[in-house]
Amino acid sequence: MDTPSEARERVLHVAERLFAQRGYAAVTIKDIAAEVGIHHASLYHHVPKGKASLFVEVMDRTIARHADGIARAIAHGAPDLRQQLYGVAAWLLSQPPMDMIRLVHSDVPSLDSTAGYHLLSTAHAALIEPIAVALQAAQARGDIGSCDLGNLAGGIFSLIQGLHLLPEAYQQRPRLEMAHELVDIFLAGVQTRTSR
Amino acid sequence: MDTPSEARERVLHVAERLFAQRGYAAVTIKDIAAEVGIHHASLYHHVPKGKASLFVEVMDRTIARHADGIARAIAHGAPDLRQQLYGVAAWLLSQPPMDMIRLVHSDVPSLDSTAGYHLLSTAHAALIEPIAVALQAAQARGDIGSCDLGNLAGGIFSLIQGLHLLPEAYQQRPRLEMAHELVDIFLAGVQTRTSR
DNA sequence: GTCTATATAAAGATAGAC
DNA sequence: GTCTATCTTTATATAGAC
Numbered sequence: 141m142d143t144p145s146e147a148r149e150r151v152l153h154v155a156e157r158l159f160a161q162r163g164y165a166a167v168t169i170k171d172i173a174a175e176v177g178i179h180h181a182s183l184y185h186h187v188p189k190g191k192a193s194l195f196v197e198v199m200d201r202t203i204a205r206h207a208d209g210i211a212r213a214i215a216h217g218a219p220d221l222r223q224q225l226y227g228v229a230a231w232l233l234s235q236p237p238m239d240m241i242r243l244v245h246s247d248v249p250s251l252d253s254t255a256g257y258h259l260l261s262t263a264h265a266a267l268i269e270p271i272a273v274a275l276q277a278a279q280a281r282g283d284i285g286s287c288d289l290g291n292l293a294g295g296i297f298s299l300i301q302g303l304h305l306l307p308e309a310y311q312q313r314p315r316l317e318m319a320h321e322l323v324d325i326f327l328a329g330v331q332t333r334t335s336r
Numbered sequence: 337m338d339t340p341s342e343a344r345e346r347v348l349h350v351a352e353r354l355f356a357q358r359g360y361a362a363v364t365i366k367d368i369a370a371e372v373g374i375h376h377a378s379l380y381h382h383v384p385k386g387k388a389s390l391f392v393e394v395m396d397r398t399i400a401r402h403a404d405g406i407a408r409a410i411a412h413g414a415p416d417l418r419q420q421l422y423g424v425a426a427w428l429l430s431q432p433p434m435d436m437i438r439l440v441h442s443d444v445p446s447l448d449s450t451a452g453y454h455l456l457s458t459a460h461a462a463l464i465e466p467i468a469v470a471l472q473a474a475q476a477r478g479d480i481g482s483c484d485l486g487n488l489a490g491g492i493f494s495l496i497q498g499l500h501l502l503p504e505a506y507q508q509r510p511r512l513e514m515a516h517e518l519v520d521i522f523l524a525g526v527q528t529r530t531s532r
Numbered sequence: 533g534t535c536t537a538t539a540t541a542a543a544g545a546t547a548g549a550c
Numbered sequence: 551g552t553c554t555a556t557c558t559t560t561a562t563a564t565a566g567a568c
Contacts, residue, residue, distance in 0.1 A: 147551065162442040165362035168543060182552045184545065191544065240501050241435040242442070246358040287521070291514045295521075298498025299491050305436050306490075318487045325483070325491075329525030343533065364561060378534045380563065387562070 148186040150176050156198040160236040164195050164247040195247070196255050200262070206231075206238065207266035214274045221278040222327055228271060229300045229319035237304035238267065240297075268293050285333035296326060344382040346372050351383075352394040356432040360391050360443040391443070392451050396458070402427075402434065403462035410470045417474040418523055424467060425496045425515035433500035434463065436493075464489050481529035492522060 154175045158167045169191055173180035187194045213227030232238070243263065248256035272293035278284050299322050303315045350371045354363045365387055369376035383390045409423030428434070439459065444452035468489035474480050495518050499511045 145551085162445070163359065163361070163438065165359070166442045166446060169545085170543075178551080179553055180543090181545085181547095181554080185551060237437050237441060239435065239437040239441070241433050241497070242359065242438040244501055244503070245433060245435070246362045246438070249358070250362060288509065288514065288517060291509075291517055292521070294498055294501065295495050295518045298494045298501075301437070302490055302494025302497075305440055305494075307440070313484070313487075318484065321484060321487055322491045325488070325522060325525035325529070327525070328528040329521035329523070332524040332528065333521070341533085365563085366561075374533080375535060376561090377536080377563085377565095381533060 145186070147178075151183060151186045152194075152198055152201065155194055156202055157236060159195055159198055160202060160238070163239070163242050164192075164250050192251055192255070196251065196259065199243075199247075199259055202238070203259070203262050203266045206235065207270070209235070210267065210270050214270055218274075219277070219281065221274065221283055222323065224274050225271075225296060225323045225327070226320060228296070229323060230316055232297075232300045233303060233315050233319060237301060238263075240267070240301075268297055271296055284330040287330060287333060292330065296323070299323075299326065341382070343374075347379060347382045348390075348394055348397065351390055352398055353432060355391055355394055356398060356434070359435070359438050360388075360446050388447055388451070392447065392455065395439075395443075395455055398434070399455070399458050399462045402431065403458075403466070405431070406463065406466050410466055414470075415473070415477065417470065417479055418519065420470050421467075421492060421519045421523070422516060424492070425519060426512055428493075428496045429499060429511050429515060433497060434459075436463070436497075464493055467492055480526040483526060483529060488526065492519070495519075495522065 151172065155167075155172045158172055158175065169183055170180045172194075173183045176183070184190070187197075209231040210228055213231045214224045217223030217225075217227045240263065244260065248260060251259070268290070272289045275284065275287075275289045275292055279286075279289065300319050303319055303322075306315060306318075347368065351363075351368050354368055354371065365379055366376045368390075369379045372379070380386070383393075405427040406424055409427045410420045413419030413421075413423045436459065440456065444456060447455070464486070468485045471480065471483075471485045471488055475482075475485065496515050499515055499518075502511060502514075
């Protein structure tokens, strides 16, 4: 399962980028091979189990990377919730969009159910739960009031990911700056709830 | 172009739902025909110009419906921004998810560039701009302070759409209730900015 | 309006030479 | 590790009968 040849790494890297950008159905084996610069038949040397298996493998990598990036951002910003969320925003905006709606409604239904369930649960654990945990700690410190922390965490995630909509060209302001504005507003909102 | 036969309407209705759920690449002509209950060859009687053209046509309908639904929600709630945003949330949650990230990064690149550009600009005009206009009016009334209203409008949209992630089964709370909580927090946040 | 039959092209995948 | 060649399946699309 693990032969970290350099060619295989190139394949996984390209596949990860393309699948993340366009989703499972819109990326073909030939697309991936073409970007790697090899014939699509050669791809099966590195990924004998085929497209679906490749998708799950690279999504696992994506998710693991996000788990790491978000955990680092939250650890680094602690115990200041604002800095933690700024860090999460910087991380998410540094990565290709993680389109959870597409993952749930389009990609996962194309896979067998155990693989699909696995992706959804690890994605949730990597992306949403760490934010919820940070919110919980802030709540314990009295920085924020009583809210549905799962709802909040999902909201913050969606809020930041939504900035991936802006085409790079179209941007008047840096996305990170816009993310900070949204985080500030959100935080001001939850802090309002505290003082009641 | 417009022969509103009943069979054609059924085709468009099914196509609209499937394309909205899974995106352009993940839906086949056969999928649509199967759900309508006809042979896939028969589909070309109603949609002679093929899949890409069908996609653009039904996305136009989706977008037009959203333009109407959102405009109504905003008109109905005026001049109370909270009620307006509650209305927008109720509308968006009553519809299939409108996955703008997928539209931008996956669906549109599969189409020819003029069709793609048309979809993106009408989608923005239907979904984001009306919210921005409502925010502008609220700002004019002094209900909210100085913010990047485009950023805010996009944020509110993303915030609500993110609730489509929750599988129906998985929900502990009604999504609309969760949307209200998020809108309340957001509004409290922007109102904080006013009083500075 | 719907079907059967068929054409054409693309996608996923395998075998075997180099 | 990569290629050519081939196979199988699936997808889009067309022609013509009913």
